[in-house]
Amino acid sequence: MNRGTPHFVGRDAQLEQLHQEFQQTNQLAICAIAGMGGVGKTELALQYALRYQDNYPGGLCWFPVRGLDLGTQVVNFARTKLGLTIPEELEFNQQVEYCWGHWPEGTALIVLDDVPSFSKDYKQRIQPYLPPAQSRFKVLVTSRQRPGASYRRIDLDVLSPEAALELLRSRSVAYGQSLVGKERIEKEPNEAEALCEWLGYLPLGLELVGRYLDIHPNLTIAKVQKRLEKKKLAAKALLYQTEQGEITAQLGVAAAFELSWDDLKECPEAQQLGCRLSLFAPAPFDWFLVEKCVIETEDEDDWEEEQEELEDLRVRVAWPTANRYLVNRNLLQLTEQQTYRLHQLIREFFLTKLAQLPEADGYKQSFCQTMVAVAQEIPDTPTQIV
Ligand SMILES: Nc1ncnc2c1ncn2[C@@H]1O[C@H](COP(=O)(O)OP(=O)(O)O)[C@@H](O)[C@H]1O
Ligand SMILES: [Mg+2]
Incomplete structure (x- = not known):
């Protein structure tokens, strides 16, 4: 989990309200923080988790679920962070159940950040993998959408x-x-x-x-x-x-x-970089993947050796600079785990800018090539803990 902004303002009442909601049921409580993009749903969930962590001896767990399947994330987390050995012979659904069944003792807070919708996608990718109802798990969901009746809800408004x-x-x-x-x-x-x-x-x-x-x-x-x-x-x-x-x-x-x-x-690479980043799935990503995409295209042409060296230098200097440009402007966020993420709204804005760039197709191609190349390096039987 991230540390959150050092300047959290104006949400004391909502923090308190969240906690009250969670007290009213000692069984599965799902609170959704609904509201438009950029209003502070994710930040509120984060601040709540950090402020009330002592109430959750079973731990805090943060799943960025937009575009990702919850089950896979739960299994990965249990394997790598909880050190669980999950019986391979189990069906996938049962593997997820096994994880919830072997979670550390005590009340646990599970945050599902940025649920894209509560319709079809949710029913396939999230609902089947939620922790068991009537249990010690508290589930906190953030979403732009309003959830169904099974959720208690806090509607977040703009700041005062x-x-x-x-x-x-x-x-x-x-x-x-x-x-x-x-x-x-x-x-x-x-x-x-x-x-x-x-x-x-x-x-x-x-x-x-x-x-x-x-x-x-x-x-x-x-x-x-x-x-x-x-x-x-x-x-x-x-x-x-x-x-x-x-x-x-x-x-x-x-x-x-x-x-x-x-x-x-003033730093064209920063604009290009933003556009390239909008191609990534809306989950935190590693910088090495970005570098690979960039270098892949730079190498496309047959450069003379001298030019190549120059180019190398440009790549080494320009891209980290571009990265800093974006981070300094809060257009790109570096997470605690040294991965990067774009705010969903910013990502959408960059996507529209990408559509206007003549290089758009080239970027998409290099992105696909890189992802295919990386995917091919993954052994059939995963051996690396990620
Ligand atoms: N109450 C707050 N005080 C200070 N900064 C905030 C607050 N709420 C949100 N932010 C900042 O505003 C930006 C957008 O907030 P975020 O939680 O990502 O929005 P949402 O999840 O609703 O789209 C983030 O950079 C976040 O740190
Ligand atoms: Mg959010």
């Missing part, structure tokens, strides 16, 4: 104006030229409030703009908001192309994304 301002302020202090950020907000309190409102008090948008302010210490807040305004049209277009329906609330994030995207122009 005060909390939004606090987020912007703490953001600027943490990443900016230390106190410059704070002074800036104190210098333009009305503009800062207006900015938060413009961003719809959505944490993801506040994060992106907070980073933008840090990266541009000489810009006034008013100026940044002007720039955002200018991005409104592009942002609308961007949102129409994603699978999102909640246009208005996320206009701020989309505009913030457009602003950050413009900022990446």
Whole structure:
């Protein structure tokens, strides 16, 4: 599990509410945190797990389930992290049951992060593998969708104006030229409030703009908001192309994304990298896979040896720089386990940018080639613990 943001704001009531909900049933309790992308569902689940971990002697377990099958994740986790030897002769469903049956003692918290939907996909990939009902497992689900009646639910709303301002302020202090950020907000309190409102008090948008302010210490807040305004049209277009329906609330994030995207122009590799990353499944991935994709295409042509060396150098310097560009702008997140992940909304935005790139097909090809090559290296009988 990740450590979570060091500047968690404005959710004390929800943390408390989550805990109360879990107390009301000592059997399987499934709470869903519903709400739009970027509102802070994942962060709330994370903060809850961290804050209340002492209540869960059976441990905390985090499964990023979007695009992934829960059963496989449970079996892998039990094998590698719990050291269980799962009888091979069992059917897969029974293997998963075996894992739940041999889980460490005590109440355990199981988080299923970002369930894409509660219809067909859920019934196939998640439901059959849930821990047994009437048990010591508490299951916390985050999703953009509303779950069925079997779930208790907490609907998460955007931040309060005060909390939004606090987020912007703490953001600027943490990443900016230390106190410059704070002074800036104190210098333009009305503009800062207006900015938060413009961003719809959505944490993801506040994060992106907070980073933008840090990266541009000489810009006034008013100026940044002007720039955002200018991005409104592009942002609308961007949102129409994603699978999102909640246009208005996320206009701020989309505009913030457009602003950050413009900022990446000075490092074209960073834009390209973002687009390439959008091809990865929405689960945390290892950097070596990304490197492989990049180098694969760079090697495609028959370079003269000298050129090759130059190219090598470019690849070695440019891609880590591109990576930093994205991480610094909060467009890419490095997890505790040293894997990377994209926020689902950001991933969708990058996908629409990818569609506009002439290199899109080339990127897709190199991605597929790399994945096939990697898959072929996996022995028929898995020997490596991942
Ligand atoms: N209450 C909060 N305080 C500070 N930062 C937050 C808060 N909620 C969310 N964030 C930040 O906003 C971004 C989006 O939040 P996330 O939980 O990923 O959204 P969701 O899961 O709803 O799409 C993340 O970078 C997260 O760290
Ligand atoms: Mg999430």
